[in-house]
Amino acid sequence: MHYIIHTFGCQMNVADAEVLAGHLETMGYSETTTEELADVILLITCCVREHAESKVYGKIGELYDLKQKRPEIILGVGGCMPQQADVASKLQQRFPYLDLVFGTHNLASFPDLLDQVRNSGSTVVEVLHGVGGITENMPRVRRDNLKAWVTIMYGCTNFCTYCIVPYVRGKEQSREMSAILTEICDLAERGYREVTLLGQNVNSYGTDLVAHPDFADLLQNIEQISGIERVRFMTSHPKDFSRKLIAVLASSKKICEHLHLPVQSGSNRILQAMNRGYSREHYIALVDEIRRSIPNTVLTTDIIVGFPGETAEDFEDTLNLVREIRFDAAFTFAYSPRSGTVAATWAEQLSKEEKKERLKRLNDSVNEIALERNKPLVDQIVEVLVEGPSKTDETMLTGRTRGNKLVHFPSDPSVIGKILAVKITRAQTWSLFALPVGMPR
Ligand code: SAH
Numbered sequence: 001m002h003y004i005i006h007t008f009g010c011q012m013n014v015a016d017a018e019v020l021a022g023h024l025e026t027m028g029y030s031e032t033t034t035e036e037l038a039d040v041i042l043l044i045t046c047c048v049r050e051h052a053e054s055k056v057y058g059k060i061g062e063l064y065d066l067k068q069k070r071p072e073i074i075l076g077v078g079g080c081m082p083q084q085a086d087v088a089s090k091l092q093q094r095f096p097y098l099d100l101v102f103g104t105h106n107l108a109s110f111p112d113l114l115d116q117v118r119n120s121g122s123t124v125v126e127v128l129h130g131v132g133g134i135t136e137n138m139p140r141v142r143r144d145n146l147k148a149w150v151t152i153m154y155g156c157t158n159f160c161t162y163c164i165v166p167y168v169r170g171k172e173q174s175r176e177m178s179a180i181l182t183e184i185c186d187l188a189e190r191g192y193r194e195v196t197l198l199g200q201n202v203n204s205y206g207t208d209l210v211a212h213p214d215f216a217d218l219l220q221n222i223e224q225i226s227g228i229e230r231v232r233f234m235t236s237h238p239k240d241f242s243r244k245l246i247a248v249l250a251s252s253k254k255i256c257e258h259l260h261l262p263v264q265s266g267s268n269r270i271l272q273a274m275n276r277g278y279s280r281e282h283y284i285a286l287v288d289e290i291r292r293s294i295p296n297t298v299l300t301t302d303i304i305v306g307f308p309g310e311t312a313e314d315f316e317d318t319l320n321l322v323r324e325i326r327f328d329a330a331f332t333f334a335y336s337p338r339s340g341t342v343a344a345t346w347a348e349q350l351s352k353e354e355k356k357e358r359l360k361r362l363n364d365s366v367n368e369i370a371l372e373r374n375k376p377l378v379d380q381i382v383e384v385l386v387e388g389p390s391k392t393d394e395t396m397l398t399g400r401t402r403g404n405k406l407v408h409f410p411s412d413p414s415v416i417g418k419i420l421a422v423k424i425t426r427a428q429t430w431s432l433f434a435l436p437v438g439m440p441r
C-alpha cells in the first residue's frame, strides 16, 4: 500500500505532513511519487491568501480523473483550509468524490479517521475547533536527514487584522521545554546537525506555560546539546523581541546569524490598522540594536502591499523603510481579503491593478537591494552546510551559509551532509556561486 502527501503553505504544514507520513507508515503504507500507484493521496492545504487556495482547488479537480479510474483510492484534504467556517462542507459539496476532510487539530486521530474511511466507504468529515492540548510523541517521518523542523508552539493569538492563521490554527500553545529538548537531543543522536524552531511568533514562547520559561531560556538550553551545530527559528514578531533575546543571540555559537522579522508595512497608520502592535520607529530601533549586537546578521522580512485604506503615501513609507533597512530578502504579497478576518470587511479595498502595480515597484526595490547586499560577499570565505545537488545545475552542489544564503559550488557528492568552507566568486540576487577552499568536517 502506498501514499502521497502534497503539502501546501508554510513550515507548519510541512511539520504536520511529517506526522501524517509517520501515521501512514506505522499503518503499513510506504511513500510513492507516482499517483497511479497510490492508495492514499492527502492534500495538506493552506488558505493564507487566495492564490494558495486556488492551487489546492486546482489540484483537487485534477485528481477527479484518477478517482474515476480507480475508485478505491482514498483522497483526503487536511490542513488549514477545512478549518475555515463552512469550507469543510463546501469542499464536500463541490467535490463529492473526496473520502476524507480533516483539520489541523485532527493529527492524533488521523489513523482512526482513515480506518473509518476504509471500513465505511463513505466520506468522513471531522474538523475540530476547540484545541484540546498538545499530543506528544506522535510517529514522524522526517523529509530530511540533516536539517530538522521542530515545532515549539502551535497556533497564534495575535489576530493581525488581515490574517486567517489564528482562526485555522487556534490559540497559541507552547510545548513543554523538556519535550522540545528531548526531541532535539534525539535528533542530535541520529546525526542531525541543524534544527529550525517553528512557531507563528516564537518570541512569545512559554508565556502560557506554568513555569513561564521564555524563548531566550529555550535557546540557551538548546545551545548545550552537542551534535547540533546550527540553530534557526521562525517566525519572530517585532513586538515581542526582547533585549534578553538579543543578548543570547549575540553570545551564542550555534544560533545562525539570520533573522526573519516580518515588518508588513512601513506606515504607522497601516501597522496600527493591521493590529501589529509596533511602530515603524520601534522596528527601526530594534533592527539597529540587533545589527549593533550581532554584526553581519542577514535580515529577511514579509511585506504586504495594498492593505485596505493604504494610500500612495503609506506605500511610499513602505518603500522608504525598505531602502532604509536594506533587507537581504523580502517575501512580498498583495493583500488578499480572507473571509472571517476583520480587514476583509472594510470598505476601502484596493483594486487588483493598484495592488499589482505597487507589488511590482516594491519587488524592483527589494531585488535591487538584495543584489547590492550579496555583492560584498564576493571573495569572502564562508561556511556552508552542504545539502545536495543543485536544482538548477546538476554538476554543482548547494549549501546554505549561516545567514541562510544559498550557495552553488562544484564538488563531489562525498561532502553532502558536511560543513565546508567556500570562497564566494559571484553574487546574484537570490544565490551565490563559490569554490571550496577547505576540508569538509
Ligand atoms: N506568523 C508569521 C507569518 C504568518 S503568514 C508572522 O506573524 O509574521 C506569512 C505571511 O503571509 C505574513 O507575514 C504576511 O506577510 C502574509 N499574509 C498573511 N495574511 C495575508 C493576507 N491576507 N494577504 C496577503 N498576505 C498575507
Ligand code: SF4
Binding pocket: 156, 157, 158, 159, 160, 163, 164, 165, 166, 200, 201, 237
Ligand atoms: Fe498571522 Fe499575525 Fe499571527 Fe503572524 S502574528 S500568524 S501574521 S495573526
Ligand code: F3S
Binding pocket: 008, 009, 010, 011, 012, 013, 045, 046, 047, 048, 080, 164, 165, 168, 169
Ligand atoms: Fe497557510 Fe496554514 Fe501556514 S494557512 S501559511 S499553512 S498556518
